[in-house]
Structures are given as structure tokens and as C-alpha cells.
Amino acid sequence: MKILVTGGAGYIGSHVVKQLGEQTDHEITVLDNLVTGFQESILYGDFIKADLSNFKQIEEIIKKGNYDAVIHFAASLVVPESVENPLKYYLNNTANTANLIKQCVTYGVNKFIFSSTAAVYGEPAPDLIPVTEESPVAPINPYGSSKLMSETVLKDTAFAYNDFNYIALRYFNVAGASVDGKIGQSTENATLLIKVAAETALGKRDKMFIFGDDYPTEDGTCIRDYIHVEDLASAHIRALEHLEEGKEGGVFNCGYGHGFSVKEVLETMKKVSGVDFPVEIKERRAGDPAILISNNRKIREVMHWTPKYDDLELICKTGLEWEKKI
Numbered sequence: 001m002k003i004l005v006t007g008g009a010g011y012i013g014s015h016v017v018k019q020l021g022e023q024t025d026h027e028i029t030v031l032d033n034l035v036t037g038f039q040e041s042i043l044y045g046d047f048i049k050a051d052l053s054n055f056k057q058i059e060e061i062i063k064k065g066n067y068d069a070v071i072h073f074a075a076s077l078v079v080p081e082s083v084e085n086p087l088k089y090y091l092n093n094t095a096n097t098a099n100l101i102k103q104c105v106t107y108g109v110n111k112f113i114f115s116s117t118a119a120v121y122g123e124p125a126p127d128l129i130p131v132t133e134e135s136p137v138a139p140i141n142p143y144g145s146s147k148l149m150s151e152t153v154l155k156d157t158a159f160a161y162n163d164f165n166y167i168a169l170r171y172f173n174v175a176g177a178s179v180d181g182k183i184g185q186s187t188e189n190a191t192l193l194i195k196v197a198a199e200t201a202l203g204k205r206d207k208m209f210i211f212g213d214d215y216p217t218e219d220g221t222c223i224r225d226y227i228h229v230e231d232l233a234s235a236h237i238r239a240l241e242h243l244e245e246g247k248e249g250g251v252f253n254c255g256y257g258h259g260f261s262v263k264e265v266l267e268t269m270k271k272v273s274g275v276d277f278p279v280e281i282k283e284r285r286a287g288d289p290a291i292l293i294s295n296n297r298k299i300r301e302v303m304h305w306t307p308k309y310d311d312l313e314l315i316c317k318t319g320l321e322w323e324k325k326i
């Protein structure tokens, strides 16, 4: 198949491109504006530098490309920024996505895989954990809303156009780097816990913070479902196969179905790095649910996705090894 990967120079997209290159004979084209991505992270395929907001150019690319599928990672994804600058998020994440979908429908690209997020669940009530795809969606920031709106565009488009099929993968907390050490997360000013912990262990930061240790969890810190980026990448390979086989698409959670507390993660990073780095407790941040864990039964049963790296030490170790390189 011919596959267009938007945002393929970014953290998750580059890992998917790597697996596509290593494991399939699909023809890959990466489209990215390199705003947060890195061209050197693209290990396979062709590269087009373009911005999704350039609707004319995007139409030309889709028209000429003869693609069979689009995997759409490109987005803006800093939650606090989305609160301060919501229009950036609705334009980049929703309007640009709607246009991309429109071009796909117009030019016969009928398989679409979309990067969604657990942020669509907002702050689920404790009795709804682990969340399933049927749990109520109630995003609490423009980032989550912008992604949920794109899911709606996809659902309605697939309903209206029989040929068009999609899978929206709702990622939980993505972490780690490729196990062979070739690529990882290079994002500047990253806010993701495991990356920040790796930076602190290596002295790139003086100290790091835990936001709230008075949550109703065993050690008082928030619990999240951390998924290794290579397992997440393999979910995309499975999703592509699923669409290729003409099976029913829709929304799928992507997590391990269990979680670790912030303190457990930091202890693990201290263990694998051998560095007892300083950690300071701060006030809770607005909008952090105490526990967010996926129910992943659907993706396991329907797509036969089997994770290989469900191991917090390995997640921390691969993240740390990558951080040493950059």
C-alpha cells in the first residue's frame, strides 16, 4: 500500500514509520512541517515538508499521491497551551484534520488512522476506571476537545461515505524510546513524566516536581497507564491490517490496562539510572484525575494486538538511554 504519514517526524509518528519500514513493504511518505518534529527521526520513506493548514497544497499532495491510507499524527499537544490558545488547537487539530479527511474522501483514500487521546475522557469518576471506549467522553481542555471533535468528524464521515473507514486510537501515557536505541523523543520542553525524569536523572534539570501527593491513591500520587512507544507503534500496524482486511473500524483504547503512580515511576527511574535526583512536591494541577487507566480488551480481542514491552523498568531504561544520546 501507499501510505501518507502526517507528523511522521514526531515522537510517535517516527516510531510507526520505523516499524512500517522494518516490517512491511508499504511505500511510505511522511508529511511534516517540522514544527516539533525532526527530519533525522524519519528512518524510512520519502519526506514532504508541508503544513496541513495549506489546504491548496494538501489537496495537490493527496490528489497526486494515490495513497491507500493516511496515518494522521500531526497535531499540537501541549495541554496548558491549549487553554491559553484554544484557536491554535481547534485550527491545527480539528480544522486541518477535517480538511485532510475531506481530501481523502474526494480523492479516494479510504483508510484513515487517527491519533486520539485518553484526554477525551476528561476526569472519569473513580468507579468508571478502567475506562472503556463506551465510557462517557468529557474533555476538560481544548486539546481533548479538539481531538474529540476530529473523532466526530471521522465517525460522521464514515457513516456518510460507505467506502471510507477509520480507526481512532486513544493513546494513554506514551513513553520510552525504540529498544534498539535508534530513535526516541527529542521534543523540546517536554512535559511528559518519564522524559522529565530521565532529563533530571542526567542533570539536564536541577530537580523535578510531583504535582500533588494527596490524591486518593495508595501513595497519594496520580496513577497513569504508561505504554511503551514501540507497543503503541505496533497498534498502528495492526490497525492498518485491520482496515486492509475490510473490518469494522471505530475507536480503540491503547494502553496496558494497569497503571503506576508518579512516585513508582520516579523510584523506577532512580533505580535504572542509579541517580537519586531531587524531587519536590507541589500543589495539585487543575484537571489531573487521580487515576486514569485503560480497559484495553477491545484492541486485544478485535485487533489481536499483543504488547511486548509492558515493563516499567524497560520503558524508563529506553527513555533514559535515548536521553543520554541527545
Ligand SMILES: NC(=O)c1ccc[n+]([C@@H]2O[C@H](COP(=O)([O-])OP(=O)(O)OC[C@H]3O[C@@H](n4cnc5c(N)ncnc54)[C@H](O)[C@@H]3O)[C@@H](O)[C@H]2O)c1
Pocket (backbone or CB within 6 Å): 006, 007, 008, 009, 010, 011, 012, 013, 031, 032, 033, 034, 035, 036, 037, 038, 050, 051, 052, 053, 072, 073, 074, 075, 076, 077, 092, 096, 115, 116, 117, 118, 171, 172, 173, 174, 175, 187, 192
Ligand atoms: N505523546 C503522547 O503522550 C500522546 C498521547 C496521546 C495522543 N497523542 C497524539 O499523538 C500524536 C503524535 O504526538 P507526538 O507525541 O508524536 O508529538 P510530536 O509533536 O512529536 O509530533 C507531532 C508532529 O506533527 C508535526 N505537525 C504538527 N502540526 C503540523 C501541521 N500543521 N502540519 C504538518 N505537520 C505538523 C510536528 O512537526 C511533529 O513532527 C498527536 O496527534 C498527539 O495528539 C500523543
